[in-house]
Amino acid sequence: xxxxxxxDAVLSELLRLRRITVTLPxxxxxxxxxxxxxxxxxxxxxLFAALTAWIESTLPRAQIASCYLAALMLVGIAxxxxxxxxxxxxxxxxLSVRYVQSVDPYQTVISNQ
Amino acid sequence: MKRGLFILLLGVLVSMGxxxxxxxxxxxxxxxxxxxxxxxxxxxxNEFNLTExxxxxxxxxxxxxxxxxxxxxxxxxxxNEKLQQLLATNSSVTPEIEHLLAERARTRADCEAAMLEHxxxxxxxxxxxxxxxxxxxxxxxxxxxGKEMELRHHx
Numbered sequence: 001x002x003x004x005x006x007x008d009a010v011l012s013e014l015l016r017l018r019r020i021t022v023t024l025p026x027x028x029x030x031x032x033x034x035x036x037x038x039x040x041x042x043x044x045x046x047l048f049a050a051l052t053a054w055i056e057s058t059l060p061r062a063q064i065a066s067c068y069l070a071a072l073m074l075v076g077i078a079x080x081x082x083x084x085x086x087x088x089x090x091x092x093x094x095l096s097v098r099y100v101q102s103v104d105p106y107q108t109v110i111s112n113q
Numbered sequence: 114m115k116r117g118l119f120i121l122l123l124g125v126l127v128s129m130g131x132x133x134x135x136x137x138x139x140x141x142x143x144x145x146x147x148x149x150x151x152x153x154x155x156x157x158x159n160e161f162n163l164t165e166x167x168x169x170x171x172x173x174x175x176x177x178x179x180x181x182x183x184x185x186x187x188x189x190x191x192x193n194e195k196l197q198q199l200l201a202t203n204s205s206v207t208p209e210i211e212h213l214l215a216e217r218a219r220t221r222a223d224c225e226a227a228m229l230e231h232x233x234x235x236x237x238x239x240x241x242x243x244x245x246x247x248x249x250x251x252x253x254x255x256x257x258x259g260k261e262m263e264l265r266h267h268x
Contacts, residue, residue, distance in 0.1 A: 056117035065120050069127055076128035080135030087136075091143050095156035096254075102153055103178065104228055104255040105186055 151175075161243045170238045178231040185224050192217040228255060 059065055101107045146155045154175060158168045192213060199210050232251045236244035 052115075052118070055121055056115055059117040059120040068120065069124050072124040072128035073131045076131030077135050079128075080132035081139060083132070084136045084139030087140055088143055091147075092156065092160075095146075095153050096160070099153035099157055100251075100254045102175070103182075103231060103251070105182060105224070107255065 161239055161247055163239065163243075167238055171235055174231065174234050174238065178227070181227060182224070185220060185227070189217060189220050189224075192220060225256065 146152045149155050196213050236248040
């Protein structure tokens with residue numbers, strides 16, 4: 001792209017004529033690369049950091065916090081009821097079999113085989 | 114601690130607590146049932162909506178029946194022992210073995226008849242609708258089972 005501003009042309013000329021006289025500190029390049037590596041390694045945690053930041057910004061709001069707690073409580077109640085229903089059903093079946101075995105000795109023999 | 118994370122963890126704890134509380138409350142009657150000396154009879158009481166008086170009578174019938182059942186089982190056991198001895202000393206079906214087999218079959222038939230009689234007594238102790246349901250269920254579970262032997266010829 002060509003510079004259209006006359007000031008840019010002057011600046012470009014100055015930059016062209018500039019001579020760097022300052023020497024770089026020892027292992028400057030290594031330091032730069034190390035910083036780049038650190039930045040890249042740090043970028044792996046971006047998702048976690050974003051999630052944490054979202055939680056920190058969203059959950060403390062009173063309405064969202066109460067909705068969140070109510071929803072998890074409902075999930076817990078449903079889960080407890082479902083598990084209890086399964087356990088009760090299995091227990092009822094086991095007890096009915098036990099009753100049958102207590103009155104019919106041949107059932108005990110069959111079930112033990 | 115950060116407030117958002119605290120609420121997040123609190124939610125998980127609330128959920129787990131609710132699940133545990135509901136589970137304990139819903140299975141309390143079953144857990145109490147298992148601590149009883151005869152949980153199968155408590156199951157019968159709950160399943161067929163028996164009153165305390167009906168349950169007491171059925172428990173009494175069950176105890177009497179169990180005692181008689183045990184005696185019949187001992188008779189069959191001694192007949193089995195005799196049969197084993199006869200089979201060990203004979204190489205063909207002797208009249209004595211035939212007699213013992215018939216005697217053992219008769220004892221087994223007595224067992225089934227006594228069991229059926231017990232079912233009738235129990236069903237008569239219940240209200241008619243529940244009694245009929247019990248009788249159908251008990252017969253299906255006992256006398257109705259074991260059809261595999263007869264059905265094998267259909268294959």
